[in-house]
Amino acid sequence: MREPLSAITVFLVCFVAWFSQASAQGKKLEKIRVGGGSVGAPQMTMWYAKEANLYEKHGLAVEAIHIPGSSMALQAMLSGEVPIIQLGGAASIQANLAGADTVIVATVLKKFLFSIFSRPEITRIADLKDKLFGATRFGTLSDFASRFALERNGLNPERDITMVQTGGQPETVMALITGKVQAAALSVPATMRAKQANMRELLDMAKLEATIHQNGVVTTRRYLKSNEDTVRRFLRAYTEGAVLAKRDKAFAARVMAKYLGTQDREMLDDAYERVTRHLEVPPYPSVEGVAVLLKTLEKTQPKAQTVNPEDFIDPRLIREIANSGFIDKL
DSSP states (O other): OOOOOOHHHHHHHHHHHHHHHHHHHHTOOEEEEEEESSOSGGGHHHHHHHHTTHHHHTTEEEEEEEOSSHHHHHHHHHTTSSSEEEEOHHHHHHHHHTTOOEEEEEEEEOSOOOEEEEOTTOOSGGGGTTOEEEESSTTSHHHHHHHHHHHHTTOOTTTTSEEEEOOSHHHHHHHHHTTSSSEEEEOTTHHHHHHHTTOEEEEEGGGSSOOOOOEEEEEEHHHHHHOHHHHHHHHHHHHHHHHHHHHOHHHHHHHHHHHHTOOOHHHHHHHHHHTGGGOOSSOOOOHHHHHHHHHHHTTTOGGGGTSOGGGGBOOHHHHHHHHTTHHHHO
16 A cells, blocks of 8 residues: 655645746746837847747747838837837837827937939939939838938928838839839838849938937837836847847848848848948937937927927936846847
8 A cells, every 4th residue: 555645745745836836927928019110121120039039038928010111110009009119210209299108218220221222314312303202101210311311412302302102112112113213212121122123322321420210119108117127128138139130140141031031142141231230239229319310300390499309218228238237248
C-alpha cells in the first residue's frame, strides 16, 4: 500500500501548483492595437519591433495595423480604436491646434526624408511654377514637407503651383510617371521606383537644414495619463526595434522586404541608407522640430504663432528609459 502523503508534502504540492498558476497569469500579455501611416521605409520602426517579437518581450500582445495616410491614422487614434500610433508631427500638431489632446512621446526621425521628383524635362525647382504637384493627401507630412521645401526654394505653394491629392506613395509615383502631375514629394521606396522610371530627383529634403518630427510615436494625453505603463513598455520595444535595425542591416532588409513588398536589393539598400541609418536613439521628442512645423503653419493657422512648442510633446518616458540604462545595455 502507498504511504499517505504527509502534511508537508501536500503543502508543497499545493504551493507549486499555486505558484505555477500565478506565474502563468503574471506572463499574460496585455492586448493593444497600434497603427501606422502609409507603408514606407520611414514607417518601419513599428514593424521592426513587431518582427523581432519585442512587444511580447515587454509584455504586450500588439495588433499592428497599417493605416493608409497620417490623417486616417490620426482619426483612428482620436476615435479610440488605435490608442498609440506612429505618426508625422504635422498631423499631430494640426489636430492639437484644433482642440485634440494629441501628444508626441517619441521622435525617431528628425529630418525630412522625402525627395522632390519631377518629370525628366524639368531640371530645376523654379521650373515647377504653374505645374501640378502631387501630395498623398492634404494635411499629411508629404504635403507639409512639399510646401516647406518649395518655400525654401523660392516658390509660394499657394500661388506658384497647384497641389493635388494623389493617394498613397505608389499612386503618387504612378501619377508622376503617367504625367498626371509634373512633380511630387516621394519617400522610400517610391524614390527608387521613380529613379528606375527615369524621373528626375530635384531635391533630397534630408539635406535641408531643418530639424523636424518626421516620424515617431503619438498618443493622447488622456490615454497616457491612464495607461502610462503601457505606453512605457511600447516605447521600450519601439526603441529596441530601432537599435536592432541600425545594428543589423540584414534584419532591417528582411523586414523592409516583407512590408515594402520587394526583393529588389538596390531598393532595399537605398532605403537603409536614406532612412534606417537616420533613426534617432534615444528617440527624444524634439522641441525644435515642433517649432519648425509651427512656424510653417502660421500662415494658415494663426494660433500657431502664440503656442509653446513644449506643449505638444512629453519626453518623460523616453528620458526615463534612457536614464535607466536600458538603451546602453542594448
